[in-house]
Amino acid sequence: MSTLTDINLVDLSQPFDSKHMSMAPGLPQFSCCPISTVAEDGFSMHTVSFGSHNGTHIDAPSHFFADGKTIDQIPLSSLVGRALVLDLTYKGAKEVISWADLAQSPHIDRITSGIIILIHTGWSKHWATEGYWEHPYLGTDVAEELVARGVSVIGIDFASPDRSIFEPPWNFPFHQSFLGSGGFIVENLTNLGELQGPEVMVNLLPINLVGCDGAPVRGIAWK
Ligand SMILES: [Zn+2]
Structure with a gap:
């Protein structure tokens, strides 16, 4: 029997590093400040502060719905298991990804109830640059079709499934559709290009x- 130490684990999370991190201005920022040091106090401790949507994190339905599930109410089993990686790396800045794009995938028939969908655009390479906010986004038809197929978790390697927050007007149709159907969204994933797809196991x-309404995720994947 193999153990996780035998398996090549892929880190799917961006590091929390206040000097090298995409954080939207005006929203809570991550910080990690020493309050004691080994040299002066004999032990090291820090005060850590972050917004619920900094870094690689999950959105719970309560992000947009007052009566929606909160982070602690998400069934653990929905976030661990089989995932299907879909290649959308041909999409450019601010381009919409529609259901028609996903439907072209040779793996479309693998989208069945309970599978986690990972949208691979490669946009994570722009992490901690201005260009990160010019990410592609998802059409609401993607939310509707995934929900109809019994999918409750989608992960993306960019900031938001909706248009950039730097592109007014501020509205969040994908968030509202997918979270409103009881789904969960994992944002700011990375290293999806390292996954030997189309199917992997993820945590x-x-x-x-x-x-x-949100919480940091240390995502990992293995074959
Ligand atoms: Zn979020």
């Missing part, structure tokens, strides 16, 4: 922030 569990 996308967040830290258990009770009552919260």
Whole structure:
């Protein structure tokens, strides 16, 4: 029997590094500040502060729906298991990804109930640059078709499934459609290009922030 130490794990999360990190201006920022040091106090500790949507994280339905599930109410089993990686790397800045694009995938028939969908655009290479905010986005028809096929978790390697927050007007049709159907969205993934797809196993569990609308995820994938 193989153990996880035998398996090549792929890190799907961007590092929390306040000097090298995409964080939207005006929203809460990540910081990690020493309050004691080994040299002066005999032990090291830090005060860590972050917004619920910094870094690689999951959106719970309560992000947009007051009566929606919060982070602690997400079934663990929905975030661990089979994932299908779909290649959308041909999409450019600010381009929409529609269901018709996904339907061209040779793996479209693998989208069945319970599978986690990972949208690979390669946009993660722009992390911590201005260009990161010019990401492609998803049409609401993607949300509707995935929900109709029993998918409840989608992960993306860019900031938001909706248009950039730097492109007014501010509206969030994909978030509202997918979260409104009880789904969960994992944002700011990375290294999807390293996955030997089309199917992998993933763990996308967040830290258990009770009552919260989002939480950091240390995602991993293995074959
Ligand atoms: Zn979010």
